Amino acid sequence: MSKNLSRLKCITISFTGMLAASIPAAAAAEWSIVGLGTLGGTYSVAQAINDSGQVVGNGNGVDRAFITGANGIGMSYLDTLGGTRSFASDINNAGQVAGYSFTDTGDLHAFITGPNGVGMSDLGTLGGDYSIAYGINNFGQVVGVSSTAGNAAYHAFITGPNGVGMTDLGTLSGDYSAAYSINDSGQVTGVSSTSDAPAQHAFITGANGIGMTDLTTLNGATDSIGRAINNSGQVVGFSGFYNDFTGYQLVEAFISDAGSSNISGLGTPIDSRADAINDMGQVVGGINSYCDNCIRSAFLYSEGTITDLSLLAPVVEAGWSELSAVGINNHGQIIGWGHLEGAPGGGSRAFLLSPIVAVPEPATYAMLLAGLGLLGFVLRRRYQIV
Known part of the structure; x- marks a missing residue:
């Protein structure tokens, strides 16, 4: 190795060190x-x-x-499906909105809008009177819940791109199901009743809603709900005990491994729920969501650290x-x-x-510029000598 190359490597290492030293300042967030x-x-x-x-x-x-x-x-109203009220549930990166609205006949139907919330189309039902849309992906596939023919039951559904067509996702061997979130592969999560009535469990499907896998529960709890899924197939939600008289008790937020049925607690306090996850695996949710006489708060879970947003x-x-x-x-x-x-x-x-x-301090900028200048000078000298 030549002395010039060795000197170049030393300076490059020194400059890399200066750059690394600046990263914490640049990445620090308010x-x-x-x-x-x-x-x-x-x-x-x-x-x-x-x-x-x-x-x-x-x-x-x-x-x-x-x-x-x-x-x-800026805030503006969306349309309705002919009735007086509408409710928005989700939005994709094109600005297409999924939700539900009363129609002119008084029924509640799922809808999808065009880009940036323009226009509104009725998604129909699975044969019953009502449907509700809860999630939409970047291809305009919508998921939610609809009553079936004769209003005999309600089942989770998925549509094709841009809300075209509605397919029944079935259940986990129980009577009912609902879908809350869909990723860009068409994997869906939600909740379904099981044959072990009256238990209800979170589920995940394969691409385009094919197949339904039981995510089971945490720590011997009876129930769980999948609330959101990211593009890696990680599901978040909550698990606890439920009955018709007291509602949810001892609820705990969970996260799954990417694309699998293995779920684990987030480490949040008991009586917490996870409601959303992004593609970096950052999770937000609520604390004391089902606690009587408690002060409600919200949390951010990021890289193993939990932050109380209210503080x-x-x-x-x-x-x-x-x-x-x-x-x-x-x-x-x-x-x-x-x-x-x-x-x-x-x-x-x-x-x-x-x-x-945070923006790096002026001194940090000066150090980085000096390092760049020194590195450029050595590179020019090296090529002149070689």
Whole structure:
């Protein structure tokens, strides 16, 4: 090895060290929180967010679903299917929205919109009177629940791209099922009753909704629900004990391995639920969701660390409390609703909570520029000598 090459490698290593030293400063995140408004009503709730930061949700301004522009800016109403009310459940990266609306005959039907929430199409049913859409992927495949012929039962469904066609996903040997989320491969998660009545278990399907696998439960619990799935096939949800008189008890948030039926607890406190996951495996959900006389809060799970979002300094300083977090995009932006101190009407308000990546200090920039300059000088000298 020549002395020049050795010197080059030493300087490159030194520069790499300087760059590595700057990474913690550049990756350190603060947070900002903004209310999304109410469109004249007394409350609003955000339900889903895409990677542009478009948010959909519901409020009581005129009891219709809403959509925002990028990064939660601007709020406008969606249409209905002829009735007076509509509800938004999910949004994909094209801005197509899935949800449900009353029709002009008073039935409740699932819908899909065009890009950016424009227009609204009725998805029909599985032969019964009603259907509800809960999830949509980037190809416009929609999942949800519908009554079957004669309203004999209700089953999970999946559609083709852009909401075309509706297929019954069946059940886990029980009477009913519902689908809550779908990824870009068409894998679906939700909940189904089992033959061990009255238990209900979370499930995952294969691509395009084919096959239904029981995700079972945590720690001997009787019930579980799959709430969201990412593009790696990781499912999040919650598991606990349920009966018709007391509801859910001892609920615990869970996450599955990618594309498998192995689930494990997130390490959140008992009485927690996971509601959303992004492609980096970051999870948001609620704490004290089913606890009587408890203060509700929200959490972020990221790389094994759990953060109570209600305790973040910007959240507290802005007067927000009792947050419910139900969505997170691939940029780490989180949506949900909470109580805002001094808000007129006293109802819940939809929020957008965004991480702010810190800008490196001027001294760090100077060090990086100096390193680049030195490296460039040595490269020029080396080629001149060689």
